[in-house]
Amino acid sequence: MVKRRRRKAFKAPTYEEVIERLEALGRVVVDQIMKGEKPYFEIPVRSLANTIWDSRRRILRLGSKKAIRDFFSINESKKFMQTVLMLSLMLRARRENDYPTIRDLYYTGKHTIEYVDHLGRKRTEETWYDQRESNAIIQDIEVMTGILREHMGIMHDAKGKIVGNVIIRSKGYRIDLSRLGSGAYAIPPNPDRLEILEVDAEYVLVVEKDAIFERLNEEEYWRREKCVLITGKGQPDRSTRRMVRRLSEEFGLPIYILTDCDSFGFYIYSVYRSGSISLSYESERLATPDAKFIGVAVTDIYEYKIPKNYIIKATERDLKRAKELLSYPWFSSKAWQKQLKLFLKRKEKIEIEALSGHGFKFLSHRYLPEKISTGKWIE
Amino acid sequence: MVKRRRRKAFKAPTYEEVIERLEALGRVVVDQIMKGEKPYFEIPVRSLANTIWDSRRRILRLGSKKAIRDFFSINESKKFMQTVLMLSLMLRARRENDYPTIRDLYYTGKHTIEYVDHLGRKRTEETWYDQRESNAIIQDIEVMTGILREHMGIMHDAKGKIVGNVIIRSKGYRIDLSRLGSGAYAIPPNPDRLEILEVDAEYVLVVEKDAIFERLNEEEYWRREKCVLITGKGQPDRSTRRMVRRLSEEFGLPIYILTDCDSFGFYIYSVYRSGSISLSYESERLATPDAKFIGVAVTDIYEYKIPKNYIIKATERDLKRAKELLSYPWFSSKAWQKQLKLFLKRKEKIEIEALSGHGFKFLSHRYLPEKISTGKWIE
Numbered sequence: 037m038v039k040r041r042r043r044k045a046f047k048a049p050t051y052e053e054v055i056e057r058l059e060a061l062g063r064v065v066v067d068q069i070m071k072g073e074k075p076y077f078e079i080p081v082r083s084l085a086n087t088i089w090d091s092r093r094r095i096l097r098l099g100s101k102k103a104i105r106d107f108f109s110i111n112e113s114k115k116f117m118q119t120v121l122m123l124s125l126m127l128r129a130r131r132e133n134d135y136p137t138i139r140d141l142y143y144t145g146k147h148t149i150e151y152v153d154h155l156g157r158k159r160t161e162e163t164w165y166d167q168r169e170s171n172a173i174i175q176d177i178e179v180m181t182g183i184l185r186e187h188m189g190i191m192h193d194a195k196g197k198i199v200g201n202v203i204i205r206s207k208g209y210r211i212d213l214s215r216l217g218s219g220a221y222a223i224p225p226n227p228d229r230l231e232i233l234e235v236d237a238e239y240v241l242v243v244e245k246d247a248i249f250e251r252l253n254e255e256e257y258w259r260r261e262k263c264v265l266i267t268g269k270g271q272p273d274r275s276t277r278r279m280v281r282r283l284s285e286e287f288g289l290p291i292y293i294l295t296d297c298d299s300f301g302f303y304i305y306s307v308y309r310s311g312s313i314s315l316s317y318e319s320e321r322l323a324t325p326d327a328k329f330i331g332v333a334v335t336d337i338y339e340y341k342i343p344k345n346y347i348i349k350a351t352e353r354d355l356k357r358a359k360e361l362l363s364y365p366w367f368s369s370k371a372w373q374k375q376l377k378l379f380l381k382r383k384e385k386i387e388i389e390a391l392s393g394h395g396f397k398f399l400s401h402r403y404l405p406e407k408i409s410t411g412k413w414i415e
Numbered sequence: 416m417v418k419r420r421r422r423k424a425f426k427a428p429t430y431e432e433v434i435e436r437l438e439a440l441g442r443v444v445v446d447q448i449m450k451g452e453k454p455y456f457e458i459p460v461r462s463l464a465n466t467i468w469d470s471r472r473r474i475l476r477l478g479s480k481k482a483i484r485d486f487f488s489i490n491e492s493k494k495f496m497q498t499v500l501m502l503s504l505m506l507r508a509r510r511e512n513d514y515p516t517i518r519d520l521y522y523t524g525k526h527t528i529e530y531v532d533h534l535g536r537k538r539t540e541e542t543w544y545d546q547r548e549s550n551a552i553i554q555d556i557e558v559m560t561g562i563l564r565e566h567m568g569i570m571h572d573a574k575g576k577i578v579g580n581v582i583i584r585s586k587g588y589r590i591d592l593s594r595l596g597s598g599a600y601a602i603p604p605n606p607d608r609l610e611i612l613e614v615d616a617e618y619v620l621v622v623e624k625d626a627i628f629e630r631l632n633e634e635e636y637w638r639r640e641k642c643v644l645i646t647g648k649g650q651p652d653r654s655t656r657r658m659v660r661r662l663s664e665e666f667g668l669p670i671y672i673l674t675d676c677d678s679f680g681f682y683i684y685s686v687y688r689s690g691s692i693s694l695s696y697e698s699e700r701l702a703t704p705d706a707k708f709i710g711v712a713v714t715d716i717y718e719y720k721i722p723k724n725y726i727i728k729a730t731e732r733d734l735k736r737a738k739e740l741l742s743y744p745w746f747s748s749k750a751w752q753k754q755l756k757l758f759l760k761r762k763e764k765i766e767i768e769a770l771s772g773h774g775f776k777f778l779s780h781r782y783l784p785e786k787i788s789t790g791k792w793i794e
Contacts, residue, residue: 134775135633137626139768144775148724162724191633193625193648197601206596217585218603221595222576225629229597246572247516250604254514254570269572345527345541389518396513396523 040235040287048228049187051130057181058127058188065120077105077119080179080317087316089365094325096311096366098179105176114161115173121145121163122173126188137191142170179317186226186274196223196276197246199253200264201236213264220253227279235287239408240264242280242327244295244304248388248399257400261408264289271304274315277322280308284324291324292413294404297332298350298385299357302367302376305329310366328413330404334378337386340403346390350383371414419614419666427607428566430509436560437506437567444499456484456498459558459696466695468744473704475690475745477558484555493540494552500524500542501552505567516570521549558696565605565653575602575655576625578632579643580615592643599632606658614666618787619643621659621706623674623683627767627778636779640787643668650683653694656701659687663703670703671792673783676711677729677764678736681746681755684708689745707792709783713757716765719782725769729762750793 049057061077068075079102080086086099107116125145129136136144142164149161164170174185185192197220202213204221206229213221224230241263243249249267252258258265264283268276283289293308295301309327311319337347350358361367362376379385391399407413428436440456447454458481459465465478486495504524508515515523521543528540543549553564564571576599581592583600585608592600603609620642622628628646631637637644643662647655662668672687674680688706690698716726729737740746741755758764770778786792 129775132775133634135630136771136775137630137768139626139766140630140771140775143725143766143768143771146724146772147722189633191626191629194629204596206598209594209596211595211598215588216590216600217583217588218605218608219585219590220601220603222599222601224597224599224633225626226597247518247570247604250570250573251514251516251519254568254603255512343526345525346522387518387522389516389522392515392519392522393525396508396511396515396519 040237040289042232042235042286043288044286046228046232046282046286048226049183051133051189054183054188055127055130057183058123058130058177061177061181062120062123062127075107075116077116077176077180078102079105079176082175082179082317084313087313089310091365094310094366095319095323096313096316097319098317118145118164118169118173119176122170123177126174126177126190130189133189135189135191138171138174138185139167141174141190142167145170175317184228184274184318184321186228186278189226191225193273194223194225194275195269195273196266196279197221197249197269198223198264198266198279200240200258201262202232202264203234205231205233214259218254220249223275223279225275227275227282232282232286235264235283235289236262237264237289238262239290239292240266240280240283241330241404242291242293242308243267244270244293244301245388248294252400255400257404261405268304268308272307274318274322277308277324280327281322281324284326291327292330292408293327294330294388295332296385296387297334297336298348298387299354299361299379301332302329302361303357306361306364306366328415330407330413332386332388332391333414334375334382334384337382337384340391340394342386342390343393346393347384347386350379350385354385355380355383369415375414419616419668421611421665422667423665425607425611425661425665427605428562430512430568433562433567434506434509436562437502437509437556440556440560441499441502441506454486454495456495456555456559457481458484458555461554461558461696463692466692468689470744473689473745474698474702475692475695476698477696497524497543497548497552498555501549502556505553505556505569509568512568514568514570517550517553517564518546520553520569521546524549554696563607563653563697563700565607565657568605570604572652573602573604573654574648574652575645575658576600576628576648577602577643577645577658579619579637580641581611581643582613584610584612593638597633599628602654602658604654606654606661611661611665614643614662614668615641616643616668617641618669618671619645619659619662620709620783621670621672621687622646623649623672623680624767627673631779634779636783640784647683647687651686653697653701656687656703659706660701660703663705670706671709671787672706673709673767674711675764675766676713676715677727677766678733678740678758680711681708681740682736685740685743685745707794709786709792711765711767711770712793713754713761713763716761716763719770719773721765721769722772725772726763726765729758729764733764734759734762748794754793 065075081101086101088099106112199220246269293305311323444454460480465480467478485491578599625648672684690702
């Protein structure tokens with residue numbers, strides 16, 4: 037076996053660079069004030085209307101629309117101040133080498149401003165009432181600086197796990213992801229600070245469900261089939277998606293996504309592949325346009341003769357979701373249109389585990405190897 | 416620093432022993448039949464009524480009530496057959512070295528029985544309609560054999576993560592949990608197959624929230640404070656609880672539980688410490704009666720002067736839960752009664768992150784070290 041050569045080395049911005057970029061953003065405002073101008077931020081709009089499907093690059097990305105957040109506009113001044121406040125908290129954390137969570141940032145920034153209104157009454161106002169407000173500001177700063185919160189040392193839940201013939205380096209340690217026994221490597225909130233040194237694998241298998249990941253890991257599917265095994269536990273978080281993207285981009289590994297055969301599973305596949313609407317500004321770093329859907333496909337229900345009593349009736353929500361998917365440009369391939377139409381017609385779904393009807397070994401010894409060797413995936 | 420010596424070596428049953436125990440259970444039924452007796456299983460009752468608080472051992476455990484599951488009783492015959500079916504699936508998996516998930520077992524066992532009723536009509540019946548049915552049978556087999564499903568090689572979701580100066584061995588690999596960089600070791604579904612070789616730590620810090628775990632890991636709190644860091648991500652799963660228990664039992668490490676200051680957080684602490692009602696038959700292996708609650712305590716809101724706007728109003732559900740906790744014998748200590756009564760009186764809760772109001776470093780550089788060194792925990 038030939039080890040995969042790295043195609044492209046990835047370098048996350050250093051914390052010095054992060055500090056520089058955050059300071060530069062602050063300096064823009066300072067400069068405006070020093071020149072006697074009205075201070076404002078110019079922020080790429082993160083709304084659905086400014087999300088576009090880039091058919092050449094096959095990802096969802098943010099359009100070019102920008103908004104002005106003006107300190108002297110009544111509607112915008114609070115948000116302007118929130119932006120300055122959050123920027124200062126982020127900078128403080130980086131300068132003092134702290135790793136706050138997004139919730140820590142919410143609390144640290146939360147305080148009460150007392151003021152006297154135009155009728156002389158004492159009033160109070162919170163800097164923010166809800167974490168949604170502070171999270172939105174974090175996202176604004178991400179799009180303005182082009183630096184992900186992960187690069188800024190901001191922490192959040194991390195769901196992903198990975199195993200396989202991969203050697204990474206983190207904080208100076210060389211970690212061999214094939215020597216973790218029954219356990220796995222929990223992907224940290226910022227996988228860009230991991231260096232992927234060596235990969236000795238033929239493909240990456242991304243599994244929707246954690247229990248299936250555990251099973252395939254326990255039986256060392258990844259060793260037998262020479263692959264890297266990853267799970268994002270349902271709807272994947274940013275770290276898992278970033279890890280998948282890096283393995284595709286830096287090592288040219290084919291990526292196969294295994295999900296349940298239902299609208300939610302199809303959607304999860306599309307989030308790995310094309311990005312999500314709510315995080316479209318990050319697709320350029322998180323989406324993996326070459327990812328392939330390996331199943332479970334709607335046609336598999338019939339081709340693999342899934343017993344009738346393993347088939348579940350699709351819910352109204354499933355059908356509504358499937359109709360939406362049908363109209364998305366990133367599901368416009370002939371193969372996907374066929375799957376979705378069949379799903380809507382038969383109104384039937386199954387789970388990955390339904391394949392166990394053919395025996396516990398069926399999934400890992402036949403279904404997956406067969407689909408990969410004969411190229412029966414869907415794009 | 417002196418490495419912790421192992422007090423007690425733990426040995427999980429080997430797969431040979433598991434097969435023997437499962438076969439022995441089947442043989443009981445065969446013997447009954449061969450002797451011309453009516454076949455039956457004798458199953459410890461897993462209901463709330465048979466759950467008792469063992470005040471000496473300070474855990475919730477199953478009482479001695481047993482039920483007879485009789486093949487020739489109309490009410491019991493289906494469950495009897497389900498038990499034999501599940502037992503055969505578990506045995507097959509072990510004999511063939513497979514690692515099915517509980518959902519795989521549900522599907523593999525699911526089939527339609529066709530029969531003709533007393534009026535000559537063709538009828539059908541499913542072996543089970545719902546995974547709750549098959550899961551209950553798995554639990555029955557666990558209590559009858561005294562072998563946990565994990566020992567039987569049955570897989571399920573695993574949420575836990577661990578880092579620290581701990582060396583484990585799994586599948587022949589020696590894994591150093593202090594050399595994982597920004598990542599962590601994802602605890603496998605069956606931590607009993609891990610051998611804990613060495614521990615060089617003074618205590619175990621169990622964190623409710625994953626994001627806090629990630630933060631403390633990134634800043635290497637565990638290295639600075641010489642501890643083992645674990646998270647079970649909210650309500651802990653069996654594997655995380657088992658891992659905590661093993662560190663307490665085998666290495667005599669003090670265990671500190673850090674949760675939000677609300678009824679859910681207090682309950683999570685009690686699950687680690689005393690066990691849960693629904694899994695009381697496993698408390699003997701999963702509960703850690705010496706675990707201590709390190710916070711966030713209700714009194715901390717006032718002692719640490721948490722700013723007013725960080726305090727959240729307790730919901731009706733919080734208050735109802737707190738009233739229940741007040742009456743549980745495992746919350747009967749003076750210290751806990753004081754906390755719960757204050758909670759009910761003030762109707763105020765806070766999150767761990769609220770401590771960030773005193774700066775990002777407050778939790779890890781002051782709150783935790785101070786509480787541990789001055790013994791300000793709650794039992």
